[in-house]
Amino acid sequence: MSDIFISYARPNEPxxxxxxxxxREAGYTVWRDDxxxxxxxxxxxxxxxxxxxxxVVVIWSDDAxxxxxxxxxxxxxxxxxxxVQLSVDGSTPPLPFNQIQCADLxxxxxxRSAAGWIKVExxxxxxxxxxxxxxxxxxxxxxADRLAVCVLPFTNMSGxxxxxxxxxxxxxxxxxxxSKVSALSVIARNTAFSFKGKxxxxxxxxxxxxVSHVLEGSVRKAGGRVRINAQLIxxxxxxxxxxxxxxxxxxxxxxxxxEISKAIVNALRVQLLPQEKKAIETRGTSSSEAYNxxxxxxxxxxxxNDGDKRRxxxxxxxxQQAVTIDPEYAKAWALMAHAQAELRENxxxxxxxxxxxxxxxxxxxxxxxxxxxxxxxxxxxxxxxEALSEVDKALESDPENFxxxxxxxxxxxxxxxxxxxxxxxxxxxxxxxxxxxxxxxxTTCYQAIGDDEGLKRAAGMVQERAEKAFKEDPSNSAAxxxxxxxxxxxxxRERAKEWIQRAHMLDPDNMTMQYNLACxxxxxxxxxxxxxxxxxxxxxxxxxxxxxxxxxxxxxxPLREDSRYREMIExxxxxxxxxxTT
Numbered sequence: 001m002s003d004i005f006i007s008y009a010r011p012n013e014p015x016x017x018x019x020x021x022x023x024r025e026a027g028y029t030v031w032r033d034d035x036x037x038x039x040x041x042x043x044x045x046x047x048x049x050x051x052x053x054x055x056v057v058v059i060w061s062d063d064a065x066x067x068x069x070x071x072x073x074x075x076x077x078x079x080x081x082x083x084v085q086l087s088v089d090g091s092t093p094p095l096p097f098n099q100i101q102c103a104d105l106x107x108x109x110x111x112r113s114a115a116g117w118i119k120v121e122x123x124x125x126x127x128x129x130x131x132x133x134x135x136x137x138x139x140x141x142x143x144a145d146r147l148a149v150c151v152l153p154f155t156n157m158s159g160x161x162x163x164x165x166x167x168x169x170x171x172x173x174x175x176x177x178x179s180k181v182s183a184l185s186v187i188a189r190n191t192a193f194s195f196k197g198k199x200x201x202x203x204x205x206x207x208x209x210x211v212s213h214v215l216e217g218s219v220r221k222a223g224g225r226v227r228i229n230a231q232l233i234x235x236x237x238x239x240x241x242x243x244x245x246x247x248x249x250x251x252x253x254x255x256x257x258x259e260i261s262k263a264i265v266n267a268l269r270v271q272l273l274p275q276e277k278k279a280i281e282t283r284g285t286s287s288s289e290a291y292n293x294x295x296x297x298x299x300x301x302x303x304x305n306d307g308d309k310r311r312x313x314x315x316x317x318x319x320q321q322a323v324t325i326d327p328e329y330a331k332a333w334a335l336m337a338h339a340q341a342e343l344r345e346n347x348x349x350x351x352x353x354x355x356x357x358x359x360x361x362x363x364x365x366x367x368x369x370x371x372x373x374x375x376x377x378x379x380x381x382x383x384x385x386e387a388l389s390e391v392d393k394a395l396e397s398d399p400e401n402f403x404x405x406x407x408x409x410x411x412x413x414x415x416x417x418x419x420x421x422x423x424x425x426x427x428x429x430x431x432x433x434x435x436x437x438x439x440x441x442x443t444t445c446y447q448a449i450g451d452d453e454g455l456k457r458a459a460g461m462v463q464e465r466a467e468k469a470f471k472e473d474p475s476n477s478a479a480x481x482x483x484x485x486x487x488x489x490x491x492x493r494e495r496a497k498e499w500i501q502r503a504h505m506l507d508p509d510n511m512t513m514q515y516n517l518a519c520x521x522x523x524x525x526x527x528x529x530x531x532x533x534x535x536x537x538x539x540x541x542x543x544x545x546x547x548x549x550x551x552x553x554x555x556x557x558p559l560r561e562d563s564r565y566r567e568m569i570e571x572x573x574x575x576x577x578x579x580x581t582t
Contacts, residue, residue: 003128005053006032007073009063015088016059018110019120023057026112026121028128046073055127055210056082057120060102061089081207084123086116092423095457098430100209101188104399115182122148122185127210147268148185148211150235151175153196154228157220165299166292167219168193170228170257174215177261180279183270187211188400190431206235213241215264224250230260232267242267251288284364285322285329293322294332301335302402303434303469306478307512309347315339330364333357337373338403345380345545346512353377368398372407379411380545387411402431406438414552418445422454429461436465440482440516443489447523448554459489477507481516488524496520511542519555532564539572547572 004023008016020030031049046069050056056077064070074097077083085093085102092098103119111117126148151174156167172189179186187209195205202214217230231243242263246256261280265272272280285291297318304311319336323329337356343349353373360370371394378387388411394404409424422445429438439462446454466483469476480503487496500517507513515538522531538546547569550556559565573579 003028003054004030004124005049005056005073005077006030006059007056007064007070007077008032008059009061009067009070011063012059012061012088015105015108018108019057019059022110022112022117023121023124028124050076051080053077053082055084055124056080057084057086057124058093058097060085060087060091060093060097062091065091065094081210082127084120084127084210086120090423092427092430094454095426095461098426100191101185118182119185123210126212147183147213147270148187148209149178149213149215149232149264149268150187150192150205150209150211151178152205152214152216153193154216154230155218157218157227158222163221165295166221169295169298170219170253173257174260177257177280178264180276181265181270181272182276184265184268185211188431190433193433196433201238202233203235203238211235213268221250226250226253226256228256228260232264250292253288253291254283254286257283284331285326287326287329290322290326290329290332293318293325294329294335297322297332297335297339301338302432305473305476305510306437307346307481307510308478308507309343309349312339312342312347316343328363330360330367331369333360333363334367334369334373338369338376341373341376341380345376346543348543366393366397368394368401368404371397372401372403375407375411379414384411384415400431402428402435405431409438409441413441413445414549416552418448418554421445422449434465434469436462436469436479436482439465440485443485444519444553444555447489455489459486462486463490475506477503477510477513478516480506481510481513481520485516485520485524488520493525496525508537509541511538511546514538515542515546515550519553522558523555528559528562531559532562532568535559535565536568539568540575542572544576544578547576547578 006016006020016032020032023030031053033046050073056073058064058070058074058077071094074083078097078100083100085097085100086105087093087102088105088108090104090106093102103116105114105116105120108114108116151171153171154167156164175186175189175192178184191209202216206212206214212235214233214235215230216233217228220227226248228246232241233239234241244263246259248256258281283291297315300311300315316336316339319332319339322332323336333356337353337360340351340353340356344351344353354377357370357373360367371390375387375390375394378390391404391408391411394401395408398404405424406428409421409428412421412424422442425438425441425445429435429442439458442458443455443462446458462482463486466479466486469479470483480499484496484499484503487499500520503513503517514534518531518534518538521527521534550569
């Protein structure tokens, strides 16, 4: 039985060979399909080797994502809990594999000190049972005893569902802290949060994700006090490695987070480098009140009602309070600037987001969220190259930044680079389990390029998330709009019509939602008249950004030669002082 099975598309054979050689040098037995015996069938040998492997390393690329063999092998490994993923061209794994952590080996030439290689090798070490083997030779910090941790979302015990943002924020910060420790491999936020609210056995989670340890806990916040229980559990045996309870004043929240992160590091017997210790202790603010307000505003951004002006106004008000309490809080300035940019571009509100953006960058040079706002502003002014440059700065600073991936996707989409936009929409959707918007944009992209399988997968994700969002907030009309499209894609015409009717009654003034209903009508329900009736209202009230989006949106292609459509969009251009497109 081989330790490792390598799955790859044929164009990626050179990297597969290099990876196999590196793994063999590290002491593993490796199998890839260059070793197929001449006397046996291809599929029979593949299935046998796949089942027998302790770890299945899948090499993702654009070519691999299109390969039925790679997808099938990855799916079998996912079900068996043996999947280890890496990307060699910067692309995000296709659904549903984008829900699982993926190492970045873009441009890798065999360097065993590279972060991507260390992440892959550490996961293989855990799955192959080699995590404690000190005899194996390692180089440049690539350790055989490297550890992998999943931080499950802490349970909100406050007795108030509206406090969920706080417990989620604590969990996310601990994930971020532990990710700064080079000796640890930490499961991505979205993968960890996919277990939220599910009564799943810790050992089962550890096996499924290929981690050595799982952290779980609870948060109770009441008045000026907070109580946090946390326990680190051995993923193989289910034993408690460490546990503690913190019952403190809310002002001590940062000290508690530091103590939890350091306690985990100590329990795992990991040595913190000086810069890692400093990074963990850097919070961006020393005010627990400002931090609490930021988490509240952040929750509005990632799960609020898309296209609702009130959402942006609430974010601005909350962030203004946060920066009044702590004028040095860069992330609060950047979040406020983002909401101001949305108000200006989508609702024609006379507000200048630039001062808050520049303040954020002054306080924290290179802050990804601030560069994202500059990208939005450049794009609104028609400066696509400058916008792309700013969002690339954001991604260089923080490749895992949700807003940076989302805005990069929209920039490419509105430049009619739909295929190029897909990996960024995909990654944004995979990073936030409440994000139906980017998943909805994936349906448009997959429909346009003729990928029926991708279309159905994306629509399923939209539907699941939209239903959950609407259940949690029955006033969330945007969820109904995206959900109606998804239902139509999935062939549930009657339910789609029902959702469309409900959305019209709930919020006729949400232009984003109304536009999405028009897309559902024309593209998936084939009702041009219904779509045109909706668009008549949209184009009479929308901001310039909606017209710009419409110009690039393939969902509108069936209407572009319709005289009524052409007349109403030209009236919108005249009203908004926009130049006609060719």
